[in-house]
Amino acid sequence: MPRFDILRLLGTPPKFDLAHKYVTSPFFRSPFILAAIRLSIAVFTLVTLIVVLVWEATKLNEGGSFFSYFTFLSYIGICSYYWASGTQTLAYALKWRRSGAGVGYPLQRWPRILQALHVVLQSSVVNFPIIVTVVFWSLLSGPDTLSTTFFAYENISVHALNTVFLLIEVFLTNSPPAPWLTLVFNILFLAGYLGVAYITHATQGFYTYSFLNTSVEGAKTAAYIIGILIGEIIVFVLVRGVVVLRERWAVKSGRVMDVGSDVSSDKAASSEGLGDMDDDWEEVRMPDNYAQRSPSKHVDA
Known part of the structure; x- marks a missing residue:
């Protein structure tokens, strides 16, 4: 009987991301462009977090x-993911420039649990921003939302651009x-936040979001919570469907190498001629016909 492997279900088989999908783009020949985009978002989100925190504190x-x-x-x-993915992409790009197609990146050598955490974080980044944006602009925004320069900067950055960053990652x-299992983690994160919200009320005397106030909303609070849960499931399925379509288009158009599912067995990976990894960068050997399948042999996500 095969051994149960939860890490494999999280998209992290023993040989992780053989096609370098997490560090490449179907549109940019050079991975430096994707690295620059991701690191620019990382810097912007970090600056925004610092500015908002300092402003609210002072x-x-x-x-x-x-x-x-x-x-x-x-x-x-979002900030954490783009720093992580941006640095991984930059590391890949630097090696790619020196060695050409077929090189690896550091995350491929790291423990599988760290790879799984990266996948789970990425899943939250392409789901939660839509929930945040829809809930804020439909339930929580008001006349003061854009009333001052600071409020406009804060609310546009964290309640609108967050979804833009999601779309960049998706498309x-x-x-x-x-992986489907990451939906379970996303739901657990949302459930855990309810604890944070009610602990905040118990210790600081206010509700972070008005619809969580059971004394005012009554039974509607449960309806809001269930609605957000259903919304998360719908968003996850829709986003995943879009990514599947984008991936199929990229493979069909030769913009990404098709090595099968990332949860395929080691034997399947070896049959594609992609099993050899060097000690330093887990270098991937391309199949002989890959150069003919791709418009540029450097687009090897």
Whole structure:
């Protein structure tokens, strides 16, 4: 009987990302372009987090509640992911420039648990921003949302551009569809946040989001929570479907190498001639006919 492997179900087989999908794009021949985009987003989100935190702490005296809001927690996730993916892509690009197609990147050599955490984080980044944006602009925004320069900067950055960053990851990269198991983790994250929200009310005396106030909303609170849960499932399925279509288009048009599912067995990977990894960068050997299948042999996501 085959051994149960939860890490494989999270998209991290023993030989991770053989086609380099997490660090390449179907549109940019050079991985340096994708690295620059990701690191630019990483810098912008970090600066935004610092500016908003400092402003709320010094001007609004609300710095103590900053980490109680799901908006900011999910934005921290975006910032963290783009720093991680940006540095991995840059490392890949530097090796790619020296050695050409077929090189690897550091995450492929790291422990599988870190690879799995990267996949789970990526899954949250392509799901939560839509939830945050829809809930804020439909339920929480008001006359003060864009009333000052700071409020406009803050709300556009964390409640609108967050979804733009999601779309960049979905459409401009070769990142594969999120494994179905990551949906369970996303739901657990949302459930865990309910604990944070009610702990905040118990310790600081306010509700982070008005619809969580059971004394005012009553049974509607449960409806809102269930609605967000259903919304997360719908968003996950839709985003995953879009990524599957984008991936099929990229393979069909020769913009990404088709090595099968990333949860395929080692034997399947070896049959494609992609099993050899060097000690330093886990270099991937391309099949003999790959140069003919791709318009540029450097686009080897």
